Amino acid sequence: MRTTDGNAMKRFFPMVLFLLLVAAFLMAVAVGSHPIPLKAVTSILLHPGAGEWPHSWVQILWKLRLPRALAAMMVGGVLAVGGGTCQGLFRNPLAEPYLLGISSGASLGAALAIVFLPFGAFAGLSVIGLAAFLGSLVVTVTVFSAAGRGAFRLPATLLLAGIAVAFLCQSGVWLIMALNRDQVERITFWTLGSLSSVGWSGVMWLALITAPVVLAQMALGRVLDVMSTGHDGAHGLGLDPSRMALILLTLTALGTAAAVSVAGTIGFIGLMVPHFLRWVIGPAHQRLLLSSWLGGGILLLLADAIARTVTAPGEIPVGVVTALMGAPFLLVMARGKQQSGRLDG
16 A cells, blocks of 8 residues: 555656646745735736736736746756756766756856957847857867767766866856956856846747757656666667767756856756655656656745845845755755765665
């Protein structure tokens, strides 16, 4: 009976997360320096042209909070799915997309754009965001090249290459900040993560990239189950592990680059969400990645709501909030691993 109940919980858990995501979304668009009653929020969303509510509420909701909440949902979701993919592929609960140097490449690209390029937009994305996106992709290719052809057989090689390139990019950011002190605040705020400047163009950009990326990763969930057995085990079951690892990591890098290009560096979501959900619903990756997308959206919606209400009418970078959540999580996780005598999962 207990096993049956456990299987039922795992099967319906994504539906529970979906309902929580809807609740978190409505809460996120309702709270802020100018709170909007939940009844008004639902009415404005369902009947935008009714004219029943103050015009200022309609403007705040449609021009500011709705695109910001949608962006938070997609950014949190794609980071969590990327984290689940990396943890399964590397068989390491501490693996997440940022270990591949993606965020550091984005930070360097953004810093260069802030200092040297005129501000504007291209294809619906700010010049800074576009530079961050390109920086992420360049770093990803560099890491794959530096790790060599055997990197997917020995994942630690890829992680070491990612860490090395990440330090190199971070050093470049620090050098740019040291030589351009008038831009330090702008660069720092961007690298700490923020959704304050996201508009509908950013939402469309995120949807265009993250939707196919996440769907492809979920479709490869069963392949990831096999990959998580190890290189030799996957090869013995008929897969080309190096090719599949390259595909999975390329998808992860593309989704993470899109997220960072819009929201800056937001850490710990890719680490916390899939690790916690794996403990709740098990390691089957199709269900895990779907639940991670929902859970990542919930977590970033809540974190962003905290970031813009704690010091309202000002706000703090959302990356600071997720770091404050993630640090205790790591301590609890380390304590649990110490008691179990394991550090690998």
